[in-house]
Amino acid sequence: VSVTAAAGFTAAGVHAGVKAGGSLDLAVVAADRAVPAAAVFTTNIAAAPPVVLSRRHLAEGATVRAVVLNSGCANAATGAAGDAAARAMADTLAGRLGERPEQILVASTGPIGTHLPVDTVIGGIGAAVERLGSTPEAGTAAATAIMTTDSVPKQSTASGGGIVVGGMAKGAGMVRPDMATLLAVVTTDAVVEAGRLDAVLRRAVDGSFHSLNVDGCASTNDTVVVMASGASGIAADGLFDEMLGRVCRDLAHQLAADAEGASRVVTIAVEGAADDASARRAGRLVADSALVRAAFYGGDPNWGRLVGALGAGDVAFDPSAVTIAFGDVVVAKDGVAAPYPEAELLEALAVGDFTVRLAIGSGPGSAAVLTTDLTPDYVRFNGERS
């Protein structure tokens, strides 16, 4: 049900020793040979050494043999020692697999500013290569080894037309976010060349991970990788694009649902924008507002805060044409308050997930952005010294 679901891939998750205790903390996802791949990385100016290295490797070859990922340390803000540590991870895995280092991608997640125990990680890579397997258990071990404060591993699969797409992910904003890098690896047995894979991945990420509130803040380590083994012998088509989008959306939803300190997932559905990108920006303006998210926590249909958050951004809209609904209950129409059955709505919003619908004009653009409520628990978790 994960990165091993598609033919042509193996995975492993082991305890290298980066984390204290015996938790799994090192994962390898490998293709049987170097295959077309694509990735989306953080836009953070302070991108971590593994991101800098992986970006370069992907630019040099358009193919990837394997990805090595560790939890317990982000290897970020670690200077030249961090660069060397990321290179050592790639070199070690390349040596074990008989590949050039350029065919290896590296990802790390955990606290920022602490140095990676390189020997420990190198030992773990050796152990992981020996355990590489194509069973569901091997995939789950890999998905478990990249967890930080995630309470469950996140995995998703889609299949159809003879093609399989499978993926794993960890962390996101609000999951103890100083160790909250978003990491995701997706595999498929479709036949896809790297250029097309890149285009389809970017669209899928826009509609999933980029539509998830990550505290308004791209982490230093965010990485989403897709590899295509071609083992099915079937060329990617529109169905493949849809399946890749579905797996990414499902993983993003799992991340939101497991966000530490959050009590519910709220979907901001925007329509009537000039285009989909504007709709997504509008949704993120709302999802990034601490005020709005605190109101979600209280189940308060405080539409004035939504208008305020929207207006503070750079998405053009006509305030007098805005309609806002919580679920199916319209609370504001044409920019002013609309009468609604208050007791019923408050009852409906008292607990659980819900959707807020924002119509901001008459354009064709729409988007759905996921966020969670801002809770006292979130602040407590993130106020603790790590």
Added chain:
Amino acid sequence: VSVTAAAGFTAAGVHAGVKAGGSLDLAVVAADRAVPAAAVFTTNIAAAPPVVLSRRHLAEGATVRAVVLNSGCANAATGAAGDAAARAMADTLAGRLGERPEQILVASTGPIGTHLPVDTVIGGIGAAVERLGSTPEAGTAAATAIMTTDSVPKQSTASGGGIVVGGMAKGAGMVRPDMATLLAVVTTDAVVEAGRLDAVLRRAVDGSFHSLNVDGCASTNDTVVVMASGASGIAADGLFDEMLGRVCRDLAHQLAADAEGASRVVTIAVEGAADDASARRAGRLVADSALVRAAFYGGDPNWGRLVGALGAGDVAFDPSAVTIAFGDVVVAKDGVAAPYPEAELLEALAVGDFTVRLAIGSGPGSAAVLTTDLTPDYVRFNGERS
């Protein structure tokens, strides 16, 4: 000690009845005649009717006779009825003072999306005009009448070189921010023409209210007005500029210190930026991060979050040249962890205000941005239904 400190101004604060109970909820600050004035308004696209009206009035005349301000209702997201209500406020005060409506500015603060009780406000304006006075008590009544969830009125005065500058302010991000418009009125008896007043006010606001974290969100109603009576007969000079800046900074600090749910004020001092504007943007990136502010709550010198927040923005910097200090204790140098006396620092950060110093390069730009910690109380206050 407030808007009545400078010669040539009177003020009043009354209970009109917008708020339940007997709290003061309507203020008037009037010059003895129409005088040069300048103002900075919210950049929110959904600017409220009083902002739209005041912006137009200020553009039509360059002089202002009086400002009328109410609390208890923001008159925002109220459509054509809201426009009419704002006009009625200006028309009523103009009639009472024998001025044209264009010489009147209007400001409102309170919940968004509810309609202003126009008759109530008009009655209050009549009562306020009858009580206009130049005593400190009259100034304090005006400062009290614009409070929403502020626990104390905010007033400040500076004097020197024969000139007096006095001001009042209310609310800001985190002061129950759906009624958290920032309103400020500053008066002076210096001789200043409107163009110069505008330039000096903009600089003063950049270094004060615009350097205060307002939840990353400009409200629908933010308004800062300055009026210059010229009653001192002394022309404004560099000392005046400095005093106006000092009064605005003092008011901004009072706003931060009174922020509901906050337990401390944190100053983000940025240096080494390309210019002051970049430094201010860098400081705001940090101050706008929920993660960073949650760490402040816990007294956690989590510098990795600062780097992550900074890197997620659009201010250019070299991550390997960043130095970060809490108070005088350097915790990261040249982008990597620096050894520091941990127990001592944690002790120093356990309670109370502190300063974080961020050196992001070798440029001449610097800025100090004020924020508060993000606390469980903040979320509780803002999660309550209003």
